[in-house]
Amino acid sequence: MSDLQIGLIVLGVLLILMVLGFNWWQDRRVRRRMQAHFPSNEHDPLLGGGGHEVGAPHAAAGQGAHAPQRREPGFAGTAAAGTVRTSGMHADTAAGSPSAAPVDSDDSEEADPACEVVIEVTFAEPVRGADLLPVTQSMRSAGRKPMRVFGQTDDQRHRARLRGDERYGALQIAVLLANRTGPLTAIEWSQAWARAQDLGERFDAAIEGPDQQAVLEQAARLDDTCAALDTQVGLTLLLGGAQPAAEVLAVARDLGFIHDGPRLVWMSDVGLPRFTLMRGDGAAFDAGMGGVERLNLLLDVPCSPPDERAFGRMVEVGRQLAQRLRAELVDDQGKPLADASVAVIDERLQVLFGQLEQAGLRAGSARALRVFS
Missing domain, CATH: 3.30.1400 (Cell Division Protein Zipa; Chain: A,)
Structure with missing residues (x-):
């Protein structure tokens, strides 16, 4: 091998080392420059080291915690x-x-x-x-x-x-x-x-x-x-026959529901929906002239602010609706709602609200609204 070839090889190696060194220096400079500026978060349960059992995907109902x-x-x-997601009641x-x-x-x-x-x-x-x-x-x-x-x-x-x-x-x-x-x-x-x-x-x-x-x-x-904690609780109003959508809407609004897209919502005192009301067919209340035969009340637990009587409040409003619309209020299995079950469900929901809090997913918080959307 000639001196010229050896010199070219050495020169090539030096150029490669210089490029690598420059890239390393540039990357280091960028990292230092950016490290200084964005605010750091306070301690968060989701950022801790605690582990939780893994549950099912949270697209359905839920129960659980996360690490x-x-x-x-x-x-x-x-x-x-x-994190972790759980399933639970109809939630x-x-x-x-x-x-x-x-x-x-x-x-x-x-x-x-x-x-x-x-x-x-x-x-x-x-x-x-x-x-x-x-x-x-x-x-x-x-x-x-x-x-x-x-x-x-x-x-x-x-x-x-x-x-x-x-x-x-x-x-x-x-x-x-x-x-x-x-x-x-x-x-x-x-x-x-x-x-x-x-x-x-x-x-x-x-x-x-x-x-x-x-x-x-x-x-x-x-x-x-989230799948372990994703819980929704539903009630159904059976109207016993088609009633004009405009009349159903008028009754709901008179009781305090407000519009939120195709559904109606019952607001909490902190400005978040406590529960929602939808037509059984999923259509908007002001869509067309068709009648309404069925209504669904839904308490979306992770997206609703914590409340000691979360389910009880929905039941009270559901019974008022049933009275005004001459409808029957039933649970998610189609059975008449027993008074004793209301308190039991509210107790279970208190446990769930606590689990959401411990998992760093406080019910109704901005984070919970993101992951339970």
Whole structure:
């Protein structure tokens, strides 16, 4: 081998080492820069080390608790979570809107590592919010899992919604790990990752996120936890014949129900639905001129605020409806409702509310509303 060949080989090795060294230095610089800025979460049961038994997927009824493993939601860290879902009795956000917070303060809303996994996008140079908004506003979901976009401005302010008049040095894309459609799938995670890569290619950004297998394992644990706790309690009103939908609606509204899409809701004093009322055929109350023969009352326990008489309140309203509509109130098995069973169910629901609290999924909380959607 000639001296020239040896020299070229040595030169090639040196160039490779220089490229590797530069990439390492750049990655280290990005990590240090991003590590400093996003708020850390307080202690959370879902982030603890306690374990729970694994249950069935939480798309149906539920009973259970959950145990997670994860990291704080920073622009240099990835979010991980482990959880459990149970079964029992019958039981985000697009970027763009201006925030009410002053421009010189951080937004309080942030990615939730208990139920979301984060992909971090770090721009080589700050990018105008006006340029990012058309792209990020379309990043609402990956498959059937909602996505949220958070930003870090060039002056290190955290934003829950991007603003057109600001410049951003980095973004977080938070993907929900599980909901009632099941855990995040490999296809859904790939869709989210592809969206992040597209963003990176458009605006010259580095993309960083956790390993796919780790994400899918976190999603499965969260789904198990929620399946163990996912409980809905139902009652049925048998009207004994078709009654005009307009009359049924008038009675329901007179008793205090309000519209929420095709269903009616009975609101709590904290502004969250306690339970819902729907037509037995699933149609909207104001859809067409057809009659109503059956009504369904539903208490969605994880999505309803804790209440010592959660079921009892629904029963009381159901009986008033039955009286006004000359209907029969029955349980989810079609049997007349026994007074003794009301107190028993309320006692069981108190246990469930406690389990939800212990699992870091307080009933009616923003986190519970996400994973039990």
